[in-house]
Amino acid sequence: MSGGVGDDKDVASQLGLTDGNSPLNQHRYLTDQAQAQHRTHFVGKIVAVHGGGRDSPPTVDIQPIVKQMNGAGKSRSHGTIYGIPATRSIGGDSVIINDPKVGDVGSFSVLDRDHSSAQANDWSEANPGSKRRGSMSDAVYHGPLPRKADKPKQWIHFTDKGVEIQDRNGNTLVGGQDGWNLNGVVIDRDGAIKAPGEVTAKAKGASVTVSQHKHPSTDKPIPGT
DSSP, X not given: OOOOSSOGGGOOOSOOTTTTSSHHHHHHHHHHHHHHTSOOEEEEEEEXXXXXXXXXXXXXXXXXXXXXXXXXXOEEOOOOEXXXXXXXEEETTEEEOOOOOTTOEEEEEXXXXXXXXXXXXXXOOOOOSSSOBSOGGGEEEEEEOOOTTOOOSSEEEEOSSXXXXXXXXXXXXXXXXXXXXXXXXXXXXXXXXXXXXXXXXXXXXXXEETTTOOOXXXXXXXXXX
């Protein structure tokens, strides 16, 4: 983990104005400092994504967004933490892939031991990589936090009426009481299909349409029949 923004003159003690005034305050200060070394959970912003897709589980480089602050109240930005594993919804050989993106802000939990050796061993049993405990370097990314600034362009939406799926190209799949609606084509629960447009078979070759095709001895189908 690299240093934060600033130079050496920005560094100051966590000691507050009253922390040294009595043995009780001194003891409380030392206890707080010891507890602060063991991180448990924090919020961070993704600054880089490595890997992703079907064959390469992603890792992310992150910057914690809640700044550090010294005893005098002066703040200092965190540096970058590298190679944090990102979780997915996985069961056996089935997975939902939605890789993180640069700029996502999300929730990170901190594992109690140095898991770098286990991570390098494809999450198989291994000795701890070092004796560090509760370090932000041993975080795991669990997913983004919703922000008003992030407007979705594609989604899966579970509603009171069913499920709505839309991609960034405007293609939709909506499930409701009448069945599934795929870009206007309705497939009901009995398997019947209603299409607002034309239905074409063998579109790449000698195509045949449902509403305009002809038989050798008859005209094209009559609408409404």
